[in-house]
Amino acid sequence: GVQLVESGGGSVQGGGSLRLSCAASGYTYSIFSRACMGWFRQAPVKEREGVALFDSDIDSDGRIRYADSVKGRFTISRDNAEKTLYLQMNNLKPEDTAMYYCATRSTGWCTSDQYDYNYWGQGTQVTVSS
Numbered sequence: 446g447v448q449l450v451e452s453g454g455g456s457v458q459g460g461g462s463l464r465l466s467c468a469a470s471g472y473t474y475s476i477f478s479r480a481c482m483g484w485f486r487q488a489p490v491k492e493r494e495g496v497a498l499f500d501s502d503i504d505s506d507g508r509i510r511y512a513d514s515v516k517g518r519f520t521i522s523r524d525n526a527e528k529t530l531y532l533q534m535n536n537l538k539p540e541d542t543a544m545y546y547c548a549t550r551s552t553g554w555c556t557s558d559q560y561d562y563n564y565w566g567q568g569t570q571v572t573v574s575s
Contacts (some may be wrong), residue, residue, distance in 0.1 A: 446471050447564040449566035474528065478502070479552050485559055486540060486546065495556075512557075
């Protein structure tokens with residue numbers, strides 16, 4: 446099966462930056478390059494929300510979507526050859542504090558509904574202090 450492993454979380458002060466990585470295994474290059482990949486986050490007592498979504502840059506011209514709360518600050522990217530997804534987070538705010546998860550769905554376009562995704566990483570904690 447597919448396995449996703451996130452890394453890069455940590456504690457930073459407001460205004461700082463972090464870069465998250467998600468390494469995928471169990472996908473061939475061909476499947477990974479065509480797969481929807483996304484970053485979600487979940488803060489305590491809140492619903493898990495889609496942060497950044499990246500459809501295949503082969504089959505859909507690389508459609509990317511961001512949550513309004515992170516537009517202009519976060520950048521999602523992917524390296525298909527390395528089967529790795531990234532999330533560059535700049536100008537971090539305390540409200541960005543959450544567990545961040547990488548997710549993929551084996552078929553279909555990206556959606557913001559967590560229940561459409563069938564593979565998840567274990568998560569990496571991001572804590573932003575004011």
